[in-house]
Amino acid sequence: MLRIREDRQAVARRIEVARVAVGAMLSLLAVAYWIVQIVHGDYYFSLSENNRIRAVKVTAPRGYVLDRHGVPLVENEPAYTLHLYRREAKDLEGSVAFIIDLLGLNPEVVRSRVERGRRDPEFVPIPIAENLGIEEVAAVQARAAEHPEFAITVSQRRLYKHAGAAAHALGYLSEATPDQIKNSNDAYGVGDWIGQKGVESAYERLLAGTSGERRVIVDSHGREVAEEARLEASPGQNLFLTLDSKLQDVAEEYFKTRVGSVVAMDPRTGEILALVSSPSYDPNWFTRRVTSAEWAGLLENPDRPLQNRAIQNMYSPGSVVKPFLAYGALARGLVDPEWRVFCPGHATFYGREFHCHKKGGHGLVNLREAIKESCDVYFYTLGQKLGVDRINEILTGFGFGTVTGVDLSFEKAGLVPSEEWARTKRGARWYPSETISVAIGQGPILVTSMQVARALSALLEGGRLPTPHLFYASQDPRTGAQLRYKAEFLQGPTLEADKLAIVKSGMWAVVNEAGGTAYGSRVNGVEMGGKTGTAQVVGHDTAIKAGADKSKLETHAWFAGFAPIQDPGIVVVVFVENGGHGNLAAAPLAKALVEARYGIAPAPPPPSVRASGTSAPGFARAAQRQAP
Amino acid sequence: MIGGTLQTGRRLDLVVLGSALCLAALGVLFVASATTGTRFQGLAARQAIWIAVGLGAMVAAILFDYRMLLKFSFAIYCACLLPLVYLLAFGARIANVRSWIRFGQFQFQPAELAKIATALLVAYLFENEDDARLHLSTVFKLGAIVGLPVLLVFLQPDMGLALTFLPLIFVGLFFGGLPARGWIAIFLVVAVIAGAGWFMLKDYQKARIGTFLNPDADVLGSGYQVRQSKIAVGSGGFSGKGFRGGTQSQLRFLPVQHTDFILAVIAEEWGFLGVILVLALFATLFLRALKLAQTARDRGGVFLVLGLTGMMFFSVVINASMMIGLAPTTGIPLPFVSYGGSSVATTFLAIGLILGVQYRRFANA
Numbered sequence: 004m005l006r007i008r009e010d011r012q013a014v015a016r017r018i019e020v021a022r023v024a025v026g027a028m029l030s031l032l033a034v035a036y037w038i039v040q041i042v043h044g045d046y047y048f049s050l051s052e053n054n055r056i057r058a059v060k061v062t063a064p065r066g067y068v069l070d071r072h073g074v075p076l077v078e079n080e081p082a083y084t085l086h087l088y089r090r091e092a093k094d095l096e097g098s099v100a101f102i103i104d105l106l107g108l109n110p111e112v113v114r115s116r117v118e119r120g121r122r123d124p125e126f127v128p129i130p131i132a133e134n135l136g137i138e139e140v141a142a143v144q145a146r147a148a149e150h151p152e153f154a155i156t157v158s159q160r161r162l163y164k165h166a167g168a169a170a171h172a173l174g175y176l177s178e179a180t181p182d183q184i185k186n187s188n189d190a191y192g193v194g195d196w197i198g199q200k201g202v203e204s205a206y207e208r209l210l211a212g213t214s215g216e217r218r219v220i221v222d223s224h225g226r227e228v229a230e231e232a233r234l235e236a237s238p239g240q241n242l243f244l245t246l247d248s249k250l251q252d253v254a255e256e257y258f259k260t261r262v263g264s265v266v267a268m269d270p271r272t273g274e275i276l277a278l279v280s281s282p283s284y285d286p287n288w289f290t291r292r293v294t295s296a297e298w299a300g301l302l303e304n305p306d307r308p309l310q311n312r313a314i315q316n317m318y319s320p321g322s323v324v325k326p327f328l329a330y331g332a333l334a335r336g337l338v339d340p341e342w343r344v345f346c347p348g349h350a351t352f353y354g355r356e357f358h359c360h361k362k363g364g365h366g367l368v369n370l371r372e373a374i375k376e377s378c379d380v381y382f383y384t385l386g387q388k389l390g391v392d393r394i395n396e397i398l399t400g401f402g403f404g405t406v407t408g409v410d411l412s413f414e415k416a417g418l419v420p421s422e423e424w425a426r427t428k429r430g431a432r433w434y435p436s437e438t439i440s441v442a443i444g445q446g447p448i449l450v451t452s453m454q455v456a457r458a459l460s461a462l463l464e465g466g467r468l469p470t471p472h473l474f475y476a477s478q479d480p481r482t483g484a485q486l487r488y489k490a491e492f493l494q495g496p497t498l499e500a501d502k503l504a505i506v507k508s509g510m511w512a513v514v515n516e517a518g519g520t521a522y523g524s525r526v527n528g529v530e531m532g533g534k535t536g537t538a539q540v541v542g543h544d545t546a547i548k549a550g551a552d553k554s555k556l557e558t559h560a561w562f563a564g565f566a567p568i569q570d571p572g573i574v575v576v577v578f579v580e581n582g583g584h585g586n587l588a589a590a591p592l593a594k595a596l597v598e599a600r601y602g603i604a605p606a607p608p609p610p611s612v613r614a615s616g617t618s619a620p621g622f623a624r625a626a627q628r629q630a631p
Numbered sequence: 632m633i634g635g636t637l638q639t640g641r642r643l644d645l646v647v648l649g650s651a652l653c654l655a656a657l658g659v660l661f662v663a664s665a666t667t668g669t670r671f672q673g674l675a676a677r678q679a680i681w682i683a684v685g686l687g688a689m690v691a692a693i694l695f696d697y698r699m700l701l702k703f704s705f706a707i708y709c710a711c712l713l714p715l716v717y718l719l720a721f722g723a724r725i726a727n728v729r730s731w732i733r734f735g736q737f738q739f740q741p742a743e744l745a746k747i748a749t750a751l752l753v754a755y756l757f758e759n760e761d762d763a764r765l766h767l768s769t770v771f772k773l774g775a776i777v778g779l780p781v782l783l784v785f786l787q788p789d790m791g792l793a794l795t796f797l798p799l800i801f802v803g804l805f806f807g808g809l810p811a812r813g814w815i816a817i818f819l820v821v822a823v824i825a826g827a828g829w830f831m832l833k834d835y836q837k838a839r840i841g842t843f844l845n846p847d848a849d850v851l852g853s854g855y856q857v858r859q860s861k862i863a864v865g866s867g868g869f870s871g872k873g874f875r876g877g878t879q880s881q882l883r884f885l886p887v888q889h890t891d892f893i894l895a896v897i898a899e900e901w902g903f904l905g906v907i908l909v910l911a912l913f914a915t916l917f918l919r920a921l922k923l924a925q926t927a928r929d930r931g932g933v934f935l936v937l938g939l940t941g942m943m944f945f946s947v948v949i950n951a952s953m954m955i956g957l958a959p960t961t962g963i964p965l966p967f968v969s970y971g972g973s974s975v976a977t978t979f980l981a982i983g984l985i986l987g988v989q990y991r992r993f994a995n996a
Contacts, residue, residue, distance in 0.1 A: 040903040047865025
C-alpha cells in the first residue's frame with residue numbers, strides 16, 4: 004500500500020486555526036466575566052454586603068443512655084456560655100473589667116482568653132466563661148442594654164445523672180483529640196465532643212447522630228440577621244443498656260468503701276446486669292472541663308480510678324478456677340466422682356510442701372466435697388494428674404486467655420500457662436511444681452472478672468460462651484423504632500450434663516450446706532450456687548518482713564456465684580482487692596444481687612457477716628424499694 | 632542524551648517561561664490571601680516549595696532529550712499507570728477519593744503524572760502514524776491510550792481529573808486531520824455513551840451536574856458553592872475590593888477557596904482587572920506554545936506540545952467557567968495558580984517538555 008506522508012503544512016494550518024480558537028475562547032471568557040463583574044457587579048456587591056450567608060453547624064442532640072427498664076442514666080442539660088462581641092464593645096478594657104467584677108471571674112483567665120480571641124477576625128465572638136449558673140445568666144441579661152457586647156448562648160451538655168455510678172460502663176465525653184479529628188473524615192472538628200471509653204465511645208456513631216447545618220444571613224458585624232436555609236440535624240439514638248439500675252445501685256453501694264469490681268450477667272444471653280469498678284470517677288468532670296487539680300487527682304490516685312477493673316485488671320483466679328478444672332478432669336475420665344483424696348492439711352509434691360487453707364486438713368474428700376470446702380490438697384493432686392497442658396486445654400475451652408469481646412475498649416486477654424508458653428514467651432521452662440499452684444489458681448495464671456463471668460455462664464449453659472454486652476436496644480427518638488441486640492455466642496466444647504450436675508451440686512453445697520465456704524451467704528427463697536476464691540498477693544511474706552502497709556497485703560477476695568440452681572438467670576462475679584477471704588468480703592454482695600434480681604427481701608444477715616461489717620445498710624434499702 | 636549546557640537562556644523561550652512564572656507567583660500570593668488566619672495557614676509556603684520542585688522537574692525535562700522520552704513513552708506510560716491501579720486496589724481514601732499517595736507530610740496524586748505520560752504516548756503514536764489520511768485504527772489506538780487512564784481515574788472516583796485527559800483525544804483527532812464525517816460519527820457515539828454514563832455516575836456527581844443545570848434548586852448543597860463563588864466574582868467589580876479585602880473569601884463563605892476556587896478570590900480582591908491579568912497571561916502562554924509547536928523539528932515534538940497545551944487550556948477554560956456557573960463544579964484546578972502540589976509540579980514539568988521541544992527545534996541541537 005502506498006503511504007502518503009502528511010504534509011507538515013497541513014498541521015501548521017490547523018495550529019493556526021487552533022490559535023484563533025484559543026484567542027476567541029479566552030476572549031469569550033473575558034466577556035462573561037465582564038457581564039458578571041461589571042454589568043451585574045452592583046447586584047452581586049449588594050449581595051455580598053448585605054446577604055452574607057454563613058454556614059453554622061447544628062450539633063445533633065446526643066442520644067440518652069438508659070438502663071434496661073428505661074431508667075435514665077445519661078441525659079443532656081442546657082449549658083450557658085458567655086461570649087464577647089468585640090465589634091460591639093466601645094471600651095474593650097472597660098467591658099472586660101465589668102464582666103470580671105459582675106461574675107467574679109478569674110481576671111487572668113479572662114484576659115488571656117480575650118488576648119487569644121484578638122487573633123481571630125473581629126466578628127468572631129470570644130468565649131469568656133462556660134457553664135454559667137442561672138443567677139449569672141440573669142445578671143448578664145439584666146445589663147444587656149448597657150453592655151450589648153456580651154451575649155449568652157445555650158448549648159447541650161452531657162449530664163451523668165448518678166455521678167460516678169457505672170462510670171466505667173458509660174465512659175465519658177471529651178473534646179476530640181487531634182488524632183480523633185484526623186481519623187474522623189471531617190466528621191469532627193476542634194472543640195467537638197466525642198465519646199471516650201465505655202458505651203459513649205463504643206456506640207459513638209449511634210449516640211452522636213448526624214449534625215445539621217444552618218445557612219444564616221449575617222450583617223456586616225457578623226451577627227445573625229435571619230436564617231436562609233436549614234438542614235436539620237438528625238438526633239442521636241437513645242441507647243438502652245442491659246444494666247438493671249436496682250442491681251447496679253446495690254453493687255455501687257457495696258463498693259463505696261472497697262476497691263474491686265463486680266460483673267452480674269445473664270448467663271443465657273451475656274446481658275450485663277450490673278458492672279462496677281471501684282474506685283470510680285465522675286464523668287461529669289470531663290464535660291465541665293477537668294481542672295488540672297482534678298486530673299492530677301485522677302492520675303495520681305494509686306488505685307487508678309480510670310481503669311475498668313472488670314476487664315483491664317488481671318488477677319490470679321484462686322479457688323474460683325476449681326470447678327472448671329473439676330469438670331475438665333471428670334470429662335476426661337481422669338477421676339470419678341467418688342475418687343477420694345486424704346487431706347491432712349498439707350501435702351508434698353516434687354519435693355516441695357504445699358499447704359491447704361485449712362490447717363487441720365479436710366480428711367478424706369471426694370470431688371463434691373473438695374469443691375464445697377475448697378480443699379487445696381484434693382486439687383493439688385488433681386492438678387498433678389492433669390498436667391499443665393491439659394489444664395490449659397480445659398481453661399481455654401472456657402474462654403480464659405482470650406478477650407470476651409465485651410463492647411468496651413481496652414479489654415485484657417489474661418494468661419493461661421502451658422509448657423509452650425513457658426518455653427517461647429517466658430523463656431524459662433515449665434516446672435511441674437508450678438502446675439500444683441496453678442491447680443488452685445495461683446502462680447502464672449491471670450484472669451479478668453469478665454472472663455470468669457463468661458466461663459461460669461458456659462459451665463451453666465452446657466459449654467456455650469455468651470459474648471458479654473451492655474447494648475440492650477437503641478431507639479430512634481423521633482419514630483420510636485427500636486433496634487434490639489441479638490445475643491452472640493461462641494461454642495466451646497459441649498459439656499456433659501451428668502458430669503456438670505456433680506460440679507454444680509458441689510457449688511450448691513458451697514452456699515447451702517453447713518461447712519460450705521460461703522454458707523453464710525445463702526439466700527432465702529432462691530438457691531444460689533457459687534465458689535469462693537482467695538488470691539494471694541505476690542511476695543506477701545517478704546513484704547511483711549520489709550514492713551509494708553498491711554492493708555495492701557491482704558489477699559484478694561473472689562466470689563463467682565449463680566442463681567437459681569435450676570435454669571440460672573444470673574451469674575455474679577465479685578472481686579475485692581485486698582478484701583481478705585472470698586466468703587466474707589465477696590459472697591455477701593453476690594447474695595444481695597441475687598436478692599435484688601429476684602425481688603427477695605433480705606433475711607437478717609447471719610452473725611458472721613454482720614461481725615465482719617460487710618453488710619451495708621444501702622442494699623437492704625435498695626432491695627426493699629424494688630420489692631413488688 | 633544530555634543536550635550540552637544551556638546557553639544563557641537565549642534559545643529558551645522566555646515568553647512561555649515568564650508567563651508561567653507570573654501565574655505561579657499570583658498563585659502563591661492568593662493562596663496566602665485565602666488561607667491566612669485559617670487552619671490552612673502555611674499552605675502558601677508549601678505551594679512555593681512545590682513550585683521549586685516543579686522548576687527542578689522543568690529544568691530536568693529541558694536537559695533531557697524529549698526524543699528519548701518519546702522512544703520509551705510506552706514504558707513510561709505503563710510505569711505511570713501502575714500507581715493508579717495500586718491506588719484503586721489498596722489506596723487510602725482521602726476526602727472520599729482514592730487518588731493520593733502519601734510521602735510523609737506530603738501527598739501526591741499520581742494521576743497528574745499519568746497525564747504527562749499519556750501525552751507522551753499520544754505524541755509517539757502520531758509520530759509514527761503520519762499518513763495523510765487518518766486511519767480508523769489510529770483513532771482506536773488513541774481512544775485506548777487515553778481511555779485507560781481516564782477509566783482508572785474515574786473509578787477513584789475523581790471525575791474532574793479524569794476529564795482533563797480528554798483534550799488529548801481532541802488534539803489527536805483535530806491535528807491528526809479527522810474529516811467532517813468522522814466528527815459526526817464521534818458526536819453520535821459520545822451522545823449515546825453520555826446517556827448510558829448518566830446511570831453510572833455517583834450520586835454526588837449527578838448532584839453537581841443537576842446543580843449546574845439549575846443552581847437555585849439546591850441552595851444548601853452543591854448549589855451553595857456556585858452561588859457563593861458567583862457572588863464573590865461579581866462583587867469584585869472592576870477593580871476589586873483590594874488584596875485580602877474580599878469579604879466573601881475572608882469570611883470563608885467560599886468552599887475550598889485556595890484550591891479550585893482561587894480564581895474567585897482573585898476576581899473578588901482584584902476585580903475584573905485581576906481576571907483580565909490572569910486570562911491575558913494564559914493567552915500569552917497558550918498562543919506562544921502553539922507557535923512553538925509549529926517550529927518543532929519533528930511530528931512527535933509537534934504533538935507533544937499540542938497535547939500538553941491542550942490539556943492546560945481545557946483546565947483553564949473549565950475552571951474559569953466554573954467560577955461563574957458556566958460549567959459544573961468538577962474539581963478541576965486552575966493550572967499554576969490553584970493550591971495543589973502535584974498539579975503545580977507536573978504543570979511545570981509540562982512546561983519543561985514544551986521548552987525542551989523548542990530548545991531542540993534545530994535538527995543539530
